[in-house]
Amino acid sequence: xxxxxxxxxxxxxxxxxxxxxxxxxxxxxxxxxxxxxxxxxxxxxxxxxxxxxxxxxxxxxxxxxxxxxxxxxxxxxxxxxxxxxxxxxxxxxxxxxxxxxxxxxxxxxxxxxxxxxxxxxxxxxxxxxxxxxxxxxxxxxxxxxxxxxxxxxxxxxxxxxxxxxxxxxxxxxxxxxxxxxxxxxxxxxxxxxxxxxxxxxxxxxxxxxxxxxxxxxxxxxxxxxxxxxxxxxxxxxxxxxxxxxxxxxxxxxxxxxxxxxxxxxxxxxxxxxxx
Amino acid sequence: xxxxxxxxxxxxxxxxxxxxxxxxxxxxxxxxxxxxxxxxxxxxxxxxxxxxxxxxxxxxxxxxxxxxxxxxxxxxxxxxxxxxxxxxxxxxxxxxxxxxxxxxxxxxxxxxxxxxxxxxxxxxxxxxxxxxxxxxxxxxxxxxxxxxxxxxxxxxxxxxxxxxxxxxxxxxxxxxxxxxxxxxxxxxxxxxxxxxxxxxxxxxxxxxxxxxxxxxxxxxxxxxxxxxxxxxxxxxxxxxxxxxxxxxxxxxxxxxxxxxxxxxxxxxxxxxxxxxxxxxxxxxxxxxxxxxxxxxxxxxxxxxxxxxxxxxxxxxxxxxxxxxxxxxxxxxxxxxxxxxxxxxxxxxxxxxxxxxxxxxxxxxxxxxxxxxxxxxxxxxxxxxxxxxxxxxxxxxxxxxxxxxxxxxx
Numbered sequence: 001x002x003x004x005x006x007x008x009x010x011x012x013x014x015x016x017x018x019x020x021x022x023x024x025x026x027x028x029x030x031x032x033x034x035x036x037x038x039x040x041x042x043x044x045x046x047x048x049x050x051x052x053x054x055x056x057x058x059x060x061x062x063x064x065x066x067x068x069x070x071x072x073x074x075x076x077x078x079x080x081x082x083x084x085x086x087x088x089x090x091x092x093x094x095x096x097x098x099x100x101x102x103x104x105x106x107x108x109x110x111x112x113x114x115x116x117x118x119x120x121x122x123x124x125x126x127x128x129x130x131x132x133x134x135x136x137x138x139x140x141x142x143x144x145x146x147x148x149x150x151x152x153x154x155x156x157x158x159x160x161x162x163x164x165x166x167x168x169x170x171x172x173x174x175x176x177x178x179x180x181x182x183x184x185x186x187x188x189x190x191x192x193x194x195x196x197x198x199x200x201x202x203x204x205x206x207x208x209x210x211x212x213x214x215x216x217x218x219x220x221x222x223x224x225x226x227x228x229x230x231x232x233x234x235x236x237x238x239x240x241x242x243x244x245x246x247x248x249x250x251x252x253x254x255x256x257x258x259x260x261x262x263x264x265x266x267x268x269x270x271x272x273x274x275x
Numbered sequence: 276x277x278x279x280x281x282x283x284x285x286x287x288x289x290x291x292x293x294x295x296x297x298x299x300x301x302x303x304x305x306x307x308x309x310x311x312x313x314x315x316x317x318x319x320x321x322x323x324x325x326x327x328x329x330x331x332x333x334x335x336x337x338x339x340x341x342x343x344x345x346x347x348x349x350x351x352x353x354x355x356x357x358x359x360x361x362x363x364x365x366x367x368x369x370x371x372x373x374x375x376x377x378x379x380x381x382x383x384x385x386x387x388x389x390x391x392x393x394x395x396x397x398x399x400x401x402x403x404x405x406x407x408x409x410x411x412x413x414x415x416x417x418x419x420x421x422x423x424x425x426x427x428x429x430x431x432x433x434x435x436x437x438x439x440x441x442x443x444x445x446x447x448x449x450x451x452x453x454x455x456x457x458x459x460x461x462x463x464x465x466x467x468x469x470x471x472x473x474x475x476x477x478x479x480x481x482x483x484x485x486x487x488x489x490x491x492x493x494x495x496x497x498x499x500x501x502x503x504x505x506x507x508x509x510x511x512x513x514x515x516x517x518x519x520x521x522x523x524x525x526x527x528x529x530x531x532x533x534x535x536x537x538x539x540x541x542x543x544x545x546x547x548x549x550x551x552x553x554x555x556x557x558x559x560x561x562x563x564x565x566x567x568x569x570x571x572x573x574x575x576x577x578x579x580x581x582x583x584x585x586x587x588x589x590x591x592x593x594x595x596x597x598x599x600x601x602x603x604x605x606x607x608x609x610x611x612x613x614x615x616x617x618x619x620x621x622x623x624x625x626x627x628x629x630x631x632x633x634x635x636x637x638x639x640x641x642x643x644x645x646x647x648x649x650x651x652x653x654x655x656x657x658x659x660x661x662x663x664x665x666x667x668x669x670x671x672x673x674x675x676x677x678x679x680x681x682x683x684x
Contacts, residue, residue, distance in 0.1 A: 173378055174411035176398040178425035178476065185399070188424070192415045 033245035040239035051246040069230075069247075073254065076227040079141075079216070080209035083148035087156040087205045090149065092198070095160035099167075110161075113154050121151070125218045132219070139221025147215040152208060156201035163197025199262075207255055227251055306392060309385050317349070319387060324480055324512040325352040325375060330384030332370055344370045345381070346536040352480070352514060357506045359515045359523040362533035363559070368516045371533075372482050375514060376405045389479045399428070404473035405482040408489070410465045412457040418468050419444065419453040425476040443475035446505065463494045470505070480512045487522065499525050520560045524548065532556050548606075550591075552682050557604040564610070564648045565681070566603040570595050577675070583644040584623040589678040602681040608651040609677040612639065612663065613670045621678075623648070623671040627663050639663060641671065 007015075033051050038044040050060065057065050098109045116124060128147055129138050137143045167190055175185035213228035220226075227247065234244030308318045309328045319326050332345040345367045352358045360368040373379045374386055377398035386394045393401055404425065412421050419440050426436045444450040447467040457465055466486055473481055487495045487502075503526045506513045517523050523530050524544045531541040532555070540547055540556045548560050557563035568582035570592070578592025580603060587603065595601065613622075625643035632638075634654070641648045650671060652663075663669060 168409075168411070170407060170409055170411040171413060173376075173398070174405075174407060174413070175424070175428075176378075177376055177403075177405045178472070179399045179428035180424075181399055182397075184428065188413065192413075 029245040029248060032241050033243075033249060035242050037240050037242055041235075041241060042239075043241050051240075051242040054243055055246045055250050069227075069250075072225060072227050072230055073250070075224070076210055076251075077254070079144065079148070079224075079226060080206055080212075083145055083152065083209045084156075084202055084206040086145065086149045087153050088198075088202065091153050091156040091201065092160060092194075094153075095157050095164050095197075098157070099161055099164035113157060116154070122214060122218075125151070125214055128219060138219055139224070141220060141224050144216050144220035144224055147219045148209055148212070151212070151215055152205040155204040155208070159200035159204060160194060160197040163194045167193045203259070206258075210255065211251060306387065306390055309387065309392075319390070320351050320353075322354050323351040323387070324354040324356075324389060325514065326350075326385075326387040327352075327371070327374075328385040328387065330371075330374065330381040330386065332367075332374065332379065332381050343536050345374075348384070348536075348538060350531060350538060350541060352512060353529075355510050355512055356528040357503060357513045357515065357526055359517060359527040359530045360533055361517055361520060361523040361530050361559070363518055366533040367536040368518075368533050369484060372405075372484055372514065372516050375480065376403060376482055377401050402478055403480040403482055404476050404478040405484060406466075406469045406473050406486045408485045410457075410469040410486075412465060412468055412472070414457055417454050417456050418449065418460070421457070421468055422472045422475050424472065429476075439475050440471075443471040446474070446508070447471045462490050463498065466490065466498065470502075474505075474509060474511065478511060480514060481506075483513060483515045485517055486515075488517070488519070495522070502526060524560070532559060534559075550679060551604060554602060554604070554681050557679070557681060562607055562649060563604045564607060566605070566646070568601055568603055570597050570599045570601060573597060578680070580680075583646065587673060587678060588621050588675045589680055590675045591678065591680045595680065604679045604681050605673055605677055607638070607649040608636075608653075609674065610648075610650045611672040611674070612650050612652055613672060614663070614667075615670065619672070621673045621675060623673065625669055625671050627665055627667045627669060630663070630665065637662065641669070643671070 032043050034047050034049070035043040036046055036048055036050065054060070055069060057067055057069050059066050098106055098113075101109060125147055128143070128150070132138045132143050132146070137146075169190070171189035171193070172185050173189075175189035176182065180188055211228045211231075213226065213232040216224055216226045217229055217232070227250075231244050231247045231251070234240045234247065238244075306319065307321070309326075317326075317328050327348050327350050330345055330348045331343065333341045333343045335341050348367075348371060360371060362368045370379065374381055375388070377393070377396060377400075380395060384394075385392055388401065388403060413424065416424070422440045422443055423436050426439060431439070440453075441450065444453055447470050449464055449467045449471065452460060452464060452468075457468065460468065466489075469486065483502075487498055490498065499522055502513075506526075515523070515526065527544055529541065529543055530547055532539045532547060534555050540552045547556060551557035551560065551563070554563075554565055557565065566582050566584065566587070568580040568587065571579045571581045571586060573579075573592055573595060576593045577588060577590050578595055580587050580589060580601060582603070589603065623643045625641040625648060627639055628642050628647075629640040630637055631640070636651045636653050639650045639652065641650060648671065
């Protein structure tokens with residue numbers, strides 16, 4: 001049996017850390033989502049299911065069901081998905097390009113990739129307004145995508161890059177030797193080796209993109225509100241923390257559902273069979 | 276009705292011991308010679324599986340200086356033979372193998388495989404397969420999927436794939452590991468998988484890049500024999516790269532000894548060992564005593580060579596001139612050590628400097644007229660008094676037949 005001492009010595013610190021910084025705040029939010037807004041940005045009893053009804057689309061004022069949240073959520077998913085796809089298309093070749101340079105150039109390129117982080121994210125997104133204004137692109141959905149790719153491409157490139165760095169290129173030769181055309185040799189010999197980085201990169205891009213509100217707020221305008229904007233609104237101007245908490249749980253549910261679906265269907269084996 | 280060959284058609288199943296007929300491949304007539312600028316420069320031997328014609332390969336180093344990795348290599352590898360490329364690291368043997376596989380292109384010269392000019396043909400369109408030094412197995416595929424890979428790329432029907440994979444696994448005796456992944460196998464087992472993955476494609480030529488070098492000595496010796504037997508059963512031409520002279524001697528029908536991008540000598544193992552042509556070959560294959568001298572007199576193929584040890588007679592004097600400087604080579608096990616000098620000629624007086632006991636034989640390090648010599652004497656009897664002592668004066672008798680004259684290099 002696992003004694004308390006052994007627990008504290010082994011998995012204890014990690015578990016305590018997770019409990020303190022992840023489980024407890026989540027529980028607080030869960031509790032909030034069942035409370036009532038008593039004043040602007042204040043919560044209190046009574047316990048109620050009202051916020052969850054609103055999340056599901058029940059309009060208490062007109063006493064009818066509306067699909068606004070579903071629409072916003074759907075928009076968030078496809079905007080995040082398309083942004084991630086754009087990041088993959090741009091970042092995957094970029095990671096190869098960087099990894100195949102000599103050591104000096106490689107470090108320089110990685111530095112260039114990281115330098116933008118030295119400036120505040122908000123300021124960088126505002127800078128895009130100045131860049132895009134002459135083209136009359138702000139606010140628009142196109143500007144949102146541009147901002148998303150700009151914001152998340154480094155998070156995609158870095159994990160892929162670290163996979164590419166470790167590639168055993170002899171497998172490419174082995175595949176070609178066995179009769180695979182260059183494209184098939186890449187798919188069989190190299191691509192599987194980048195899978196861990198690719199999956200990590202996609203997760204690191206898609207999840208923040210799904211919850212983002214800065215980019216869509218500044219570059220997208222009101223018509224392209226994402227679930228992140230709605231949540232931010234509840235915690236900010238609207239001051240409705242219970243509703244914001246419930247919406248946050250909806251988002252978290254979508255993410256977990258996606259990860260679970262990936263683990264179930266497209267785990268290691270599924271992806272292999274694709275190739 | 277004539278059957279139209281389709282892309283998926285791989286032709287009739289070829290049994291393993293089938294010798295590829297180069298004149299019938301793909302219905303294209305095999306070429307018989309190589310021409311350069313309209314001039315025929317070399318005829319191709321009809322029984323050659325591989326012809327390397329005047330191949331040059333260089334790399335541009337830092338500062339634009341070009342180093343020649345392969346310098347005018349020209350050789351024929353016969354169909355069905357076990358051919359070894361032997362040499363120290365950096366001699367160009369691996370580069371030559373990579374040229375045959377198609378991973379590199381020669382700067383000049385031609386690569387002819389099975390009577391077809393393959394010089395610019397990419398690896399996936401060549402009917403050769405490689406066993407890599409690191410095995411390069413696909414880590415995400417299990418053993419049988421690894422072995423089936425080549426067949427899958429050629430769109431062999433699934434049933435035939437299963438059949439051929441099973442036979443290939445059987446022939447290298449790893450059928451029971453078919454569903455394991457490479458990381459669940461030992462080095463020797465991985466080596467067998469790599470071998471099966473290559474031979475399942477029934478290549479015209481199998482290229483092996485130091486496939487045994489990562490294994491421990493005992494396993495290596497076992498696999499040497501197994502590999503040689505496999506080659507005999509399959510009848511596939513093997514081109515084997517190694518830096519291990521013993522490995523090459525044990526396994527090969529013929530060996531090309533390479534040094535600094537050139538072929539020093541090419542021949543059967545016995546020829547190379549008994550009649551090395553250069554000092555490099557004499558020392559790379561086993562060890563040799565090299566004695567410099569000058570030709571004093573000639574009598575047919577016999578010659579008298581003047582050396583610091585006095586005149587020495589050799590029977591390998593064909594083609595020499597009187598007054599020519601030469602180097603004599605004699606293998607350490609081919610000298611006879613005697614306690615008493617009976618003065619029959621061709622002997623050297625020497626002193627025992629050091630004795631290395633290796634079990635089967637004693638290796639004597641000797642000093643004679645300021646030169647270091649080595650002599651091996653078999654330990655045939657326990658406690659025999661033929662054993663010599665430190666500092667003992669001995670006579671080394673050099674049989675004229677065993678005294679080889681090396682080419683100047």
